[in-house]
Amino acid sequence: MLYQGTITNHNEAFQNRITQLFGIQYPIIQAGMIWASGWKLASAVSNAGGLGIIGAGSMYPEDLRHNIQQLKQHCSKPFAVNVPLLYPDIDKHMAIIIEEKVPIVFTSAGNPKTWTQHLKQQGITVVHVVSSAKFAKKCEDAGVDAVVAEGFEAGGHNGREETTTLCLIPSVRASIKIPLIAAGGIGTGRAMYAMMALGAEAVQMGSRFVCTPEASSHQAFKEAVVQAQEGDTALALKQLTPVRLLKNSFYKQVAEAESSCATIDQLQELLGRARAKLGMYEGDMTEGELEIGQVSSIIKAITPAADVVDEVWNEFVQTAQNPFAY
Numbered sequence: 213m214l215y216q217g218t219i220t221n222h223n224e225a226f227q228n229r230i231t232q233l234f235g236i237q238y239p240i241i242q243a244g245m246i247w248a249s250g251w252k253l254a255s256a257v258s259n260a261g262g263l264g265i266i267g268a269g270s271m272y273p274e275d276l277r278h279n280i281q282q283l284k285q286h287c288s289k290p291f292a293v294n295v296p297l298l299y300p301d302i303d304k305h306m307a308i309i310i311e312e313k314v315p316i317v318f319t320s321a322g323n324p325k326t327w328t329q330h331l332k333q334q335g336i337t338v339v340h341v342v343s344s345a346k347f348a349k350k351c352e353d354a355g356v357d358a359v360v361a362e363g364f365e366a367g368g369h370n371g372r373e374e375t376t377t378l379c380l381i382p383s384v385r386a387s388i389k390i391p392l393i394a395a396g397g398i399g400t401g402r403a404m405y406a407m408m409a410l411g412a413e414a415v416q417m418g419s420r421f422v423c424t425p426e427a428s429s430h431q432a433f434k435e436a437v438v439q440a441q442e443g444d445t446a447l448a449l450k451q452l453t454p455v456r457l458l459k460n461s462f463y464k465q466v467a468e469a470e471s472s473c474a475t476i477d478q479l480q481e482l483l484g485r486a487r488a489k490l491g492m493y494e495g496d497m498t499e500g501e502l503e504i505g506q507v508s509s510i511i512k513a514i515t516p517a518a519d520v521v522d523e524v525w526n527e528f529v530q531t532a533q534n535p536f537a538y
């Protein structure tokens with residue numbers, strides 16, 4: 213029973229290691245996402261009983277401080293900040309996180325050894341995002357409190373190994389003892405149930421939460437995600453940092469460059485600066501970089517974040533009570 217929670221009925225308390233670690237009601241986590249998850253989205257999810265995460269990767273240090281302060285004014289429940297460890301001003305971000313007494317930090321895209329102990333000495337719970345069982349073990353050895361294992365279906369930056377969530381979760385489960393959060397391709401309560409059956413103790417959803425009114429993403433991007441069909445995303449820029457994108461004109465330029473053996477420098481030049489902001493925040497659906505996951509093909513509406521939490525949780529509970537009734 214080490215990894216299991218007990219489900220009684222919809223409204224009664226559910227407890228497992230993740231809900232206890234974070235002090236939340238439901239083991240549903242809204243991913244930290246550049247140009248999408250500011251304080252409005254994170255506070256809506258935390259207020260609904262999940263864990264909301266501010267995505268610091270697209271914020272200048274003072275924007276991050278503003279977002280944390282706003283969140284604290286609108287929400288008294290636990291929340292987290294995601295910090296991609298490649299961020300150039302990372303020392304400033306971490307100083308703000310400590311000054312503002314952020315309770316939980318999700319680090320990603322870097323070495324978990326670099327910041328974990330420093331943050332933990334300040335009483336902060338630390339979670340790191342990985343895409344392989346080997347790296348999950350490194351995180352455990354570095355002393356993180358929990359791991360997010362993110363499969364190849366996921367939106368945004370992705371593992372080079374291209375391991376799907378279905379294969380990744382059991383293999384990470386077997387490699388670590390600390391709590392495990394599944395990410396990549398999860399958008400429904402049934403998918404959550406599948407992940408929990410494979411040994412995850414919570415789910416982290418990114419793409420699903422892009423399609424909420426509270427996400428700071430541009431409306432045109434949200435609508436394009438709702439329109440997306442199966443096969444409309446692809447992994448690109450593997451030579452730089454692999455990233456799953458909606459197939460638009462910019463993606464096609466990248467794909468053509470890659471198939472004609474463009475060098476890393478040429479790809480870097482094509483990517484340029486601020487492409488992600490141009491697409492996801494400013495709404496240029498042609499030339500912008502549009503990060504989104506395969507699960508976009510089953511997202512059919514822009515739905516308030518609290519309703520997403522409720523809907524996923526209720527479907528999870530119903531599925532747990534009768535898994536084969538479809």
Ligand SMILES: Cc1cc2nc3c(=O)[nH]c(=O)nc-3n(C[C@H](O)[C@H](O)[C@H](O)COP(=O)(O)O)c2cc1C
Pocket residue numbers: 243244245246248267268269270294296319320321341362365366367368369395396397398416417418419420422492503504505506507
């Ligand atoms: C628009 C977008 C931006 C993202 N930005 C980040 C980020 O800044 N840091 C990070 O660790 N992961 C980022 N991700 C990945 C998410 O944190 C999450 O793990 C992923 O979205 C899960 O897969 P899903 O999209 O299938 O739900 C991003 C994902 C999306 C869709």
